[in-house]
Amino acid sequence: MSTVRTLAAACAWLCVSAPALAASASTTQAPRAEVIHWWTSGGESAAVKQVAKAFQQAGGVWIDTAIAGGDQSRAVTINRIVGGNPPTAAQFNTSKQFLDVIEAGMLNDVDLVARAQNWDQMLPPPIIDVIKVDGHYYAVPLNIHMQTxxxxxxxxxxxxxxxxxxxxxxxxxxxxxxxxxxxxxxxxxxxxxxxxxxxxxxxxxxxxxxxxxxxxxxxxxxxxxxxxxxxxxxxxxxxxxxxxxxxxxxxxxxxxxxxxxxxxxxxxxxGDWAKGEFTNARQVAGQHYGCMAGLGPATPYLIQGDVFVFPKTDDGKTVRAQQLLANVVSQPVLQVGFSKLKGSIPVRTDVNAAELDLCAQKGIEIMKDRDRQAGVSEVYxxxxxxxxxxxxxxxxxxxxxxxxxxxxxxxxxxxx
Structure with a gap:
């Protein structure tokens, strides 16, 4: 049984309808995006608010559906897609978690953004290997996490x-x-x-x-x-x-x-998402706590991260909201602001890394060495x-x- 069918059956009881939002006259025509995610801890919650704020500043209306626990959140997302009541966008990890959904033709691609930003050259191979399927990109990467x-x-x-x-x-x-x-x-x-x-x-x-x-x-x-x-x-x-x-x-x-x-x-x-908890507790890397990417200079840097996927739809308003969110998530300033609170590093290489902390600086420096890049187990x-x-x-x-x-x-x- 495929992951899509298994999760759809297993999580039927978890399904929730899209939250109702009374739209004012000023927001009726604004792109509205219901986004499912599992960023619920202190550091994660602060980070996702940066994404919501940037989307709103770009003219969109953010409808937040936070579901604690990655497994539960993914199950609800897949069940709603299969059931014909998909969110506008959903968080997944950079992995094969959404491969079945792609193969079932249930996601819109994001090729326009990928071509505009030259993802083929900009992104690390372990990330490309899971978000690009049969020549098309199906997820927008927000950051890079290192798991270990x-x-x-x-x-x-x-x-x-x-x-x-x-x-x-x-x-x-x-x-x-x-x-x-x-x-x-x-x-x-x-x-x-x-x-x-x-x-x-x-x-x-x-x-x-x-x-x-x-x-x-x-x-x-x-x-x-x-x-x-x-x-x-x-x-x-x-x-x-x-x-x-x-x-x-x-x-x-x-x-x-x-x-x-x-x-x-x-x-x-x-994973380096733990750094968001240190930050939320007002602790400073190198002063209150230390971070090591490995026990030696040759230890592989195990890449994961967070992406947004966009369920298949032909509705013009929804597609407009998806494209707006894809562009917002791809911007360097947002990626830096998000990673500062989440503990990750931006997936883009053209960001101002000086704003990031000591641990993030270590990660960015290691990422320059492609020989040390490898995916987490879920990538393979x-x-x-x-x-x-x-x-x-x-x-x-x-x-x-x-x-x-x-x-x-x-x-x-x-x-x-």
Whole structure:
């Protein structure tokens, strides 16, 4: 069963009709866009308001439909598209999450914007690979997120006697041991399957480098997945469980970030959207907290991001609103303003990066080296493959599953 049909059936109870909005005489003819998204945490909410404000300043009427949780938000979007009551636009991640919708002919393309801005040359290949299908662009990228940053508390480091950032897995485990000895939660983790996937991807990228990472996820090479190097990654991943506090299961990512912000925890491995929480708490990178894109200079930079997709419609007013939003989202000033609050970096390369913080500056500098660019697992795996792998990782993390069984199960999940 395709992802479209599965999600449409599974989330019928979640469906909501488009919010009613009483239009005044002055806004009757203005392009109106209902936008579904899952930006609901403090930093995310502040960031999406920048998009809404820019759209309104461009003459549009923004109708906000925020649904907590990416899975729920995507399910509602797909169900409404399938049910014939689509929003004007919807947020997705830069991944294969919306491939089924494209293949079903349910999205309008954004080729006009793409050609005008020369996306073929401007955008990183991992992003082009998922938003361009059969020669057409079907999503407008707003930003670039890197999924596997290491965030740490400066006060926690000081209390534990950690004098420098770890530059290897060996040094990382040594730092975790010092935090534990100081009575600090070494690793703030939210026990949810997607967060376990993020943590595993970080260990794979840092231990195996780009070569092992791509062989495992992009190529799904069975010899690699069943080999000793991949087994060692699984063992290191499971070892991290001993550094997580008992309150971890079910914890949301932003609540884990709050532990680092307060100094109750030393590290968190999470995407750079976590930086929005630090910003919202009025903390400054390099002063209150630190950020590492990896444990070494060759660690691949795992690219994801946020995009807007535009459900298929022939209604002239709706198409006008979609085109207006696509142009607004593509503007450099908006992308900088959004990323400053969201924690990401702009997808455009012609922005004024001087306005962005220390961590964003690190990310922009790394992005100049195409050899370090790679996609997150969802860029290379179908939603079914990624979901099956997440299920194995979560079971392995939370039970006494032998590493041999976990390894064989992941290899089998990614075989087809």
């Amino acid at each position: 940053w290491f965030w740490y508390s400066k006060p926690a480091f000081k209390k534990a006697g950690i004098e420098k950032e770890p530059a290897s897995m060996l040094e990382f485990f040594a730092a975790l041991d010092k935090l534990k000895a100081a009575g600090i939660i070494p690793l703030a983790h939210g026990g949810q399957s997607w967060q376990e996937n993020v943590l595993f991807s970080a260990i794979l990228a840092n231990m195996g480098g780009k070569e092992l990472y791509l062989k495992a996820f992009r190529d799904r090479d069975q010899a690699t997945l069943l080999g000793p190097a991949f087994r060692n990654v699984l063992l290191a991943f499971k070892r991290l469980k001993s550094y997580v506090d008992p309150g971890s299961p079910g914890r949301n990512w932003n609540d884990a970030t709050a532990l680092v912000i307060s100094g109750k925890a030393g590290f968190q491995v999470m 795996l179908t939603p079914d493959q990624n979901g099956a792998m997440q299920d194995v990782l979560t079971a392995y993390w939370n039970t006494n599953m032998p590493v041999e069984k976990a390894q064989k199960s992941i290899a089998n999940a990614l075989k087809y």
